[in-house]
Amino acid sequence: MKKLIAALVVGALSALSVLSQTMKPASVTEDLIKEMERELSTALLKGDVATVNRILAEEYVEISAQGVLRDKEDVMTLVRARAAAPRATAVGPEVSVELTKLTIYDEVAVLVGVMKTKYQFMQYQVSTLPDQPSAPADVHQERFMKVYAKRGDKWQLVASHSTAIVSP
Numbered sequence: 001m002k003k004l005i006a007a008l009v010v011g012a013l014s015a016l017s018v019l020s021q022t023m024k025p026a027s028v029t030e031d032l033i034k035e036m037e038r039e040l041s042t043a044l045l046k047g048d049v050a051t052v053n054r055i056l057a058e059e060y061v062e063i064s065a066q067g068v069l070r071d072k073e074d075v076m077t078l079v080r081a082r083a084a085a086p087r088a089t090a091v092g093p094e095v096s097v098e099l100t101k102l103t104i105y106d107e108v109a110v111l112v113g114v115m116k117t118k119y120q121f122m123q124y125q126v127s128t129l130p131d132q133p134s135a136p137a138d139v140h141q142e143r144f145m146k147v148y149a150k151r152g153d154k155w156q157l158v159a160s161h162s163t164a165i166v167s168p
Contacts, residue, residue, distance in 0.1 A: 030102050033109050033148055033155060040157070041095075047083030052076065057149065057156040065142045065164040094118040107150035114165070115142045141165040 036055055043051035053076065060072040100113035119138045144162040148155045 029104055029109065029155075033102060033111065036148075036155065036157070037097075037111070037146075044079065044082075047079055047081075047085070049076065049079050049083055052079045055157055057151070057158045060156075060158055060160075062160040063162070065162040109148040109150075109155065111144075111146045111148070113144055115144055115162070116140070117142075 039051055040055050042048070043055070056072045056075060058072060060075070062070045062075065064070070094117070096116050096118075098114050098116065100111060103110045103112075117140045119140070142162040142164055144160065146157060146161075147159040149158045
């Protein structure tokens with residue numbers, strides 16, 4: 001009987017060891033999704049075709065805050081255009097993502113958050129009086145939801161939706 005119990009204990013410990021090596025904790029998946037978000041943001045800005053292609057699923061669909069429906073090929077066309085554009089020093093909007101919440105359901109992850117885009121007008125774009133503050137800024141906010149799906153051993157972005165947050 002003692003040998004049977006010892007064999008069961010050894011078997012259970014072996015099974016736990018194998019499971020712990022194959023199952024990734026939620027925090028590892030969270031870190032992976034957040035890193036993919038950073039990679040995607042940078043790749044879209046720089047026109048990195050390979051990175052965007054790797055992260056977006058073939059059936060990717062996006063609905064913008066303006067109601068525009070895009071698929072992966074539409075996004076890839078924009079990325080390729082950015083990659084082909086001449087390099088120049090650009091002053092673009094300042095984008096920040098806040099209030100994110102990532103929920104993982106087995107092989108699906110849903111990321112929800114708020115994206116703020118601050119457009120700083122350059123002095124030559126506006127006329128100001130001497131006693132007014134210089135160059136105003138315009139801030140747009142959007143609430144977004146992104147859906148990631150696990151395909152084999154990798155995660156991909158399958159859908160994205162955003163809605164403009166209108167100030168009262």
